[in-house]
Amino acid sequence: MKIKQFEDKALSHFSYAIVSNGKVAIIDPERDPAIYYAFAEENQAKITAVIETHPHADFISAHLQIHKETGATIYTSKNVGAQYAHTAFDDGDHFKLGDISFEAINTPGHSPDSITIVAKNADQTVLFTGDTLFVGDVGRPDLRESNGNKKATRMELARQMYHSIKHKFDKLPDEALIYPAHGAGSLCGKSMGDASSSTLGNERKGNWAFKEQTEEQFVDALLEGQAFIPHYFGHAVDTNKEGAENLSLALSAIPLKVSSDAVPAGALIIDTRDEAAFKKNHLPGSFNIMATGVKMSFETWLGAIVKPGEQFYLVSETVENVYKSLQRVAKIGFERQVKGLLTLPEHALKHFQTLDLSHFEEHTDAYTIVDIRNKKETDESKFFASALTIPLHELRERADEIPAEKPIVVHCAGGYRSAAGSSIVANHLKDTMIYDLSDAVKKFQ
Template sequence: MKIKQFEYKPLAHYSYAIISDGKMALVDPERDPMQYYKLAEENNATITAIFETHPHADFVSSHLQIHKETGATIYASKKTGADYPHTPFDDGDSVTMGNATFTAINTPGHSPDSITIQANEDENIALFTGDTLFVGDVGRPDLREKAGHLKAKREELAKMMYKTIQNKFTNIPDAALVYPAHGAGSLCGKGMSADASSSTLGNERLGNWAFKNQTEEQFTSHLLSSQPFIPHYFGFNVSINKDGADVLSKSIGNVSIQLNVSEIEDDTLVIDTRDEADFKKNHLPNSINIMATSATSKFETWLGSTVKPEEPFYLVASSIDQISSLLDRTAKIGYEKQIKAVVTLSNKDLKQTPKLDVAEFKNNLDKYTIVDIRNQSETEEGLFFDNAHTIPLHKLRENASNLPSEKPIVVHCAGGYRSAAGSSILENQFPNSTVFDLSDAVTEFKK
């Protein structure tokens, strides 16, 4: 049994291919299946099975596309209420592929329909735990109150998770390998280890807080506290994954491209993905600067946190070479159908963002309205400025009107990436005010 882990870093997502005797199974595949097809071809293997551990909230899966293109059987819990062709896979169900046997374990907690896939071949055991068991943590229980075939309150799911951890892994040996669907940086949990992408059940029993001797009340209290924010797109992705997403190439192939644009015809939102320096020099009105300048930038997270599902927008690329990548990244969260067009900008003078005189600002803080757009957990640990107004970035568009705008506005986060988006949001909100981005100069003000 050969196991290959795939990582998509911007969403800290892990997917898996398991090869045995010329056959391949996939677990929680991401939106673009080509990397799995390439691995199958390289190993002269046939993809015969796709396992979905639950309807994912933070990314769009390609399970239905793979089924259509390979004929592989999709396995998912009957509790999912899936609308795509599938074989129910729950406690007691198993399927053999090559020399490996895959068994379903119902492990509710992150969602009511979560399953863990146990793969056995000879003496080797691997657990594909989805968003149930992470390295150092367990999945958050607060994402299924308003989404999915089965809805459950966070308190109910936290109690389910306690029972899952207490009972579902009891008879599995310490040597079993643990392969989760996410690592550190994912919003599907709060305390995942940044040191490893996989583990053993024995190591988790020793080091994971969830396996410690504790009461249900102690467990649920810890699990429910201080969970990260929930982006707008999470419930939307649960619905997409329950139905099964469209074939990627067809879906992004319908998006039009417009080159050398100097204006747009309406007041539709513009998402400008260029570097903040280029954006500040020249951008279209009604633009938000969500940078997609590196392979690891959190573009998907902040796009899905700032823009609501089904809200139309234009997408600005820095060059022709970036267009394909931008479409793929936008499709990772199922937002490609909202794109009115991908555009590149002309060389004409468009809108500019003024540059902050940091020294003048430092000496005259009371002359500015300072807006801290870090997450609540960050601001609770302390403010950079005593008189700052705190609105997390994911809530800024909806709450910006509550800010005073008589003074020049200075926006900051913790390092500069988010403040580029935040300052551009406020620039749109307050066209008659001067809005500055403190950017990475914020490090000069750390207490």
């Protein structure tokens, strides 16, 4: 059994291609199917199946595009209520791909429609567990209370997860390989390990969810301390239930303006450049959500700050980079919200003042300090006792809570989020001096 694991580092997302006897199955594909087509060509094989373990909340899947472009059959649970042509894949259902047998197990908990895929040949058993079972953790149960055809409360799903973990894997061997849909850093779980795969035996020994505990203890542990839910998660679930449109067609209609500042007054602008370039020269109304590195969580923070349906312009320093940023926008299904793509002219438009760090260190009481880390982080420690805490994903809605009498210093834990946060505050409080503490925050930790 030949398995290729693909990793999207920004979203901590794993997808898979399995090849046997000239046929390929794709599991939980990302938005751009080109990498799977390249894999099939390299292996002189044809994609004949694409499997969705559930309608994903944190990224848009290419399952429908792959079906239309290759003729592959889409397999997913009947519980999804999928609005595209598919074959139901639930408990007891199976199909063959070369010498590999694929079987479905319904494993609700992360969502009511989650399945685990069991792939077997003569030599091994492999489990593609989606967002049910991770390395060291299980999927969060609080994403489907208001989204999707089949809704469920977090308490109901947490109880379902208990029974899935306790009963659904008990007949499978310890040596079965575990390939999850996410790794450490994903918002779909809270305590995932750094490894990209495991074995069922290792998880039975080391994963907290498999230890002896009552249902009540399990539910309490699972619900405690889950991270925030970005605005876009519900939109992604609904889009994946419908099936996303062809990526190239979706992007082709978005206009590009080179060296231009022609943006309507009051427009929302997402500037993806490095914070130094942004602070030197940017358009009024801009939020700085950096997309200059593949590991930067641009997609997550775009979808946490901007709401589904909210239109915006996208800025980068070069044409090549603005198109790369657009591809990342499409990963969360926001491409139809992009009004235009821009590279900026050289003349100064708006800039940030640099914080006098020595003065700040000696006179922190002369500033209003805004801590935009997540609640779990601020509950564990505060760098400044007087700081006002407003998580970044709530900042646009709660900026009125920030007093404007003093200069304002915005900080996070390392600098990435404060670049976005300081730009949001600066747009809300236009007559107050706003500073970004950036990576200098490490001096105060």
